[in-house]
Amino acid sequence: MDDTLFKTLKPASLKEEFVLYMEELILRGSLKPGERLPPERELAKKFGVSRPIVHEGILTLETRGLVTLRPRHGVVVNDYRKQGTLDLLLSLIKGTDHKLGPGLTGDLEYFRILMERDMVSLICNRESDDSEGLHTLKEINRQMSKNDQAEELAEQDFCFHLQLALVSGNAIYALLTNTLKPAHMDLLTQFYQGKGVREKVTLYHNQLLAALSEKDEKKALLLIEKTDSYSGYD
Numbered sequence: 001m002d003d004t005l006f007k008t009l010k011p012a013s014l015k016e017e018f019v020l021y022m023e024e025l026i027l028r029g030s031l032k033p034g035e036r037l038p039p040e041r042e043l044a045k046k047f048g049v050s051r052p053i054v055h056e057g058i059l060t061l062e063t064r065g066l067v068t069l070r071p072r073h074g075v076v077v078n079d080y081r082k083q084g085t086l087d088l089l090l091s092l093i094k095g096t097d098h099k100l101g102p103g104l105t106g107d108l109e110y111f112r113i114l115m116e117r118d119m120v121s122l123i124c125n126r127e128s129d130d131s132e133g134l135h136t137l138k139e140i141n142r143q144m145s146k147n148d149q150a151e152e153l154a155e156q157d158f159c160f161h162l163q164l165a166l167v168s169g170n171a172i173y174a175l176l177t178n179t180l181k182p183a184h185m186d187l188l189t190q191f192y193q194g195k196g197v198r199e200k201v202t203l204y205h206n207q208l209l210a211a212l213s214e215k216d217e218k219k220a221l222l223l224i225e226k227t228d229s230y231s232g233y234d
Helices: 014-028 039-049 051-063 084-095 102-125 132-144 150-168 171-179 181-191 197-213 218-230
Strands: 067-070 074-078
Touching: 014 051, 014 084, 039 051, 051 067, 074 150, 102 150, 102 171, 102 181, 102 218, 132 150, 132 197, 150 171, 150 181, 150 197, 171 181, 197 218
Parallel strands: none
Antiparallel strands: 067 074
16 A cells, blocks of 8 residues: 555644545546555554544544444445445535545536436426526526636536536526535636637537527537536647
């Protein structure tokens, strides 16, 4: 095992920092399924904390399905895809400064596209028009076109997609969009630091809004995939 994976922790919130750091190592694949962790006493020394902090942290990791405590065999890393629990999902979406690996980032992007494809289908196939809702989307996009601050653009982008969920009329989609906000915000802030990204996004938004106004479902579905794909702006 690579000893450089472990670091001395800062005094504040030691258990939480230990859990966050270990969680990130597992999610990134730096600690692999089936790998056995060093004994608690050794981990405590590596991290510069007390053994009880390490023990409590490992118990938290176990409740999230990230590790298994095996009598006489120590602590073994799990495959989080198979054994991860709701506690792990909640940790991921709370915005706890995780640096997600490309696999999880791609899965998050895919889920967003899948959900929003159905949103635009609902909008295009509904008999009545939500002209006020579409006007709000246009106004958010107009504000985005005048902004050049990555953090503010990330917030406005989130508001655009939340409004899209509201216009779809499906309350669960709105709740899911809100729930996943922390997981997206770091990605969005980095995303809007790219050159020319804002111009491309607002252009796609305008085209999407035109398709929704015309109830052109086929075109709207293609545009939502362009709009939602972080990799589609390279």
